[in-house]
Amino acid sequence: MRKLLSLVLAMLMVFSMAIIASADSTTTLTTTVPAATYTLNIPADQEIDFGALETDIGTVSITNGDGFAYGKNVQVTMNYSDFTSTSASTTIPFSIGLKSSDPTYYKPVTLNSGSTLRFSGCSDGSINQYAYYTFTPYSNYDSTKFEEITSLYLVVPASNWGKALAGEYTATITFTAEVVVE
Amino acid sequence: MKKSIKTLFLLYVMVLAFLIPITVTAQETTLTTTVPSSHILHLDIDGKGMVTVNGIEYSKSKDIPIQRHGEPSIQIQASRGYSVRSVTYNQENITHLFNSGEWAMPKVESDVILSIVFEKDCDDQPTDNNTNYYLMFIKHILSIIRKYFLW
Numbered sequence: 001m002r003k004l005l006s007l008v009l010a011m012l013m014v015f016s017m018a019i020i021a022s023a024d025s026t027t028t029l030t031t032t033v034p035a036a037t038y039t040l041n042i043p044a045d046q047e048i049d050f051g052a053l054e055t056d057i058g059t060v061s062i063t064n065g066d067g068f069a070y071g072k073n074v075q076v077t078m079n080y081s082d083f084t085s086t087s088a089s090t091t092i093p094f095s096i097g098l099k100s101s102d103p104t105y106y107k108p109v110t111l112n113s114g115s116t117l118r119f120s121g122c123s124d125g126s127i128n129q130y131a132y133y134t135f136t137p138y139s140n141y142d143s144t145k146f147e148e149i150t151s152l153y154l155v156v157p158a159s160n161w162g163k164a165l166a167g168e169y170t171a172t173i174t175f176t177a178e179v180v181v182e
Numbered sequence: 183m184k185k186s187i188k189t190l191f192l193l194y195v196m197v198l199a200f201l202i203p204i205t206v207t208a209q210e211t212t213l214t215t216t217v218p219s220s221h222i223l224h225l226d227i228d229g230k231g232m233v234t235v236n237g238i239e240y241s242k243s244k245d246i247p248i249q250r251h252g253e254p255s256i257q258i259q260a261s262r263g264y265s266v267r268s269v270t271y272n273q274e275n276i277t278h279l280f281n282s283g284e285w286a287m288p289k290v291e292s293d294v295i296l297s298i299v300f301e302k303d304c305d306d307q308p309t310d311n312n313t314n315y316y317l318m319f320i321k322h323i324l325s326i327i328r329k330y331f332l333w
Contacts, residue, residue, distance in 0.1 A: 040209060048215040051292050057213070083215060092215070154213065162291035166219035166250050170212060178206040 035179075036067035038074060038127060042175045048154060051161050054097070055154040060117060060175060061129050068121030071182040076117045076131070080173040088167035093160050096173070097153040098133055106135035106145055110155070117149065220247045222293045223254070229300025230261035248290045256285045260300045267301040 043058030060076055068074075083092035096115075100106035117131035130148035137144065223246040227233060233240045234257040240246075248254055258280055260266050269277045271287070272295055279285050287294075 040207060042209050043211045045212040046214075048213055050215055050217055057211070083213070085217075088217070092217075161217075162289075164217045166217050169215050169217065171214075173211045173213065174208055175211070176206060176208040 034067050036065070036072065036074075036121075036127075038065040038068075038177075039063045040074075040076065040175065040177045043152060043173070048156075051158075052154075053156060053158060055156075056151050057154050059150050059152055060131065062119045062127055062177075063129060065121075065127030066125055068125055068127045070121060070123045072121040073180055073182065074119040074121075074127060074177055075180045076119065077176045078111060078113065078115055078117070078173060079176070080113050080171060083164075083169035083171040085165075085167040085169045088165040088169075090163060090165045092156060092164045092169055092171075094154055094156045094171070097155045098135075098149055099151065099153060100135040100145055100147055102145070105139070105142060106137050108153075109133060109135065111152075218250060220249050221290050222246070223248045223287075223290070224293065224295040226295065226297040227300070228298070229267070229302070230264045231266070231298065231300040232259045232261070233257070233296075233298055234259075248294075251289050251291065253289055254287050256287055256296065257283055258285075258298055259283065263303050264300040265303055267299040268297075269299075270297045271295070 039062065041061045041063060043060070046057060048055050048057075060078075062074055065074075078096060080094075080096065083094065085091075096111045098109040098111060100108075117133075119131050120128050122128065128148075130150060132146055132148050135145045135147060223235065224243075225233060225235065225240055225246055226243045227240065231241070234255075235246055236254045238246075258266055258269065266277065266280065268275065269280055276285070287296075
């Protein structure tokens with residue numbers, strides 16, 4: 001009986017020491033990162049003139065940005081498809097284009113559906129209002145130009161207008177924004 | 183029992199959906215456009231002549247509605263004493279296409295301009311010197327008669 005009791009007491013002592021040792025091995029730290037906030041501004045709904053080869057439809061911008069940092073950006077994805085009509089069987093394909101402030105020196109850019117625009121975060125917590133793009137010069141003697149995008153252009157070739165049957169047409173451009181980290 | 187499990191599961195999913203912070207936003211821009219059912223043929227006529235568009239004759243400039251994707255036939259006829267000097271279609275010279283006096287316009291996909299210039303033919307005049315001298319002599323005789331006999 002005494003032997004059994006002493007054995008039990010010894011085991012209890014061992015276990016209690018182990019518990020004390022494990023309770024002192026970790027320190028848990030917690031913090032809360034507030035979500036970045038911003039306002040995405042996109043081109044307004046609008047009517048496109050029939051036959052217009054290029055139409056300035058406005059721009060995509062971000063305002064009221066907070067909680068950003070260098071390398072913490074907003075990526076905006078553009079998705080669009082052809083003009084369609086409920087009364088005509090034809091569609092009117094188009095593309096979205098970008099122009100440099102010097103269009104005679106730098107080639108325009110076509111943004112296919114699914115293209116992304118990146119708005120860079122700043123170290124002070126704000127974010128650039130406009131996305132930037134690198135434009136390629138026509139001449140091999142000029143260097144590329146990194147510019148902010150202040151206008152998007154709807155580009156419709158004359159042949160696409162020509163093939164369309166009479167009717168009312170509609171197209172939708174969807175802008176999907178998300179915060180991404182480099 | 184199964185029903186209550188399903189209900190509980192749905193409630194759990196709904197709660198999770200509201201608790202998960204929304205990090206992706208999507209907005210849309212809607213573009214609309216209208217393709218017209220007809221276009222305007224700006225018919226510009228200078229001089230004297232007749233232009234027939236789809237069987238209708240015009241002697242003066244006029245804006246003519248044409249059905250979209252239509253191919254109107256054009257006929258040009260200068261008036262007597264006049265001839266066709268030039269025909270331009272959207273500022274492109276197509277005079278040579280009117281040798282037969284008739285032309286089928288390409289499929290109309292937008293407003294177009296058709297300009298026709300009719301010019302007066304030159305008057306008949308004597309070209310040899312003998313005839314000129316004869317006329318001058320007659321004029322001189324008539325002036326003498328008028329001077330001495332009618333005054």
